[in-house]
Amino acid sequence: MPEINGRDLASRLSSLCPKLKCLFMSGYTADIIARQGVLEESEQFIQKPFSMRDLAAKLRIVLNSAGGA
Secondary structure (H helix, E strand, O other): OOOOOHHHHHHHHHHHOOOOOOEEEEOOOHHHHHHOOOOOOOOEEEEOOOOHHHHHHHHHHHHHOOOOO
C-alpha cells in the first residue's frame, strides 16, 4: 500500500470499529517483524507464502479470539 502501512490502517479502522479483528501478513519472517517492533505480541501474523489451509486455520484462530485488533 503506497500511502499507508498495514499497522496504521489497522489502527485507523480499529478506531472506527473497536471489535475489528486483524490478521497481518508479510513476506518477512515473524522474528524480523518482532525485532523491528512492527506488531505487538498479541497481534496475529501469518508469513507469506502460505497455503489456503494455513490461511484458513489462522483465520479461525483470529475469529475465535477475544478482543479486536
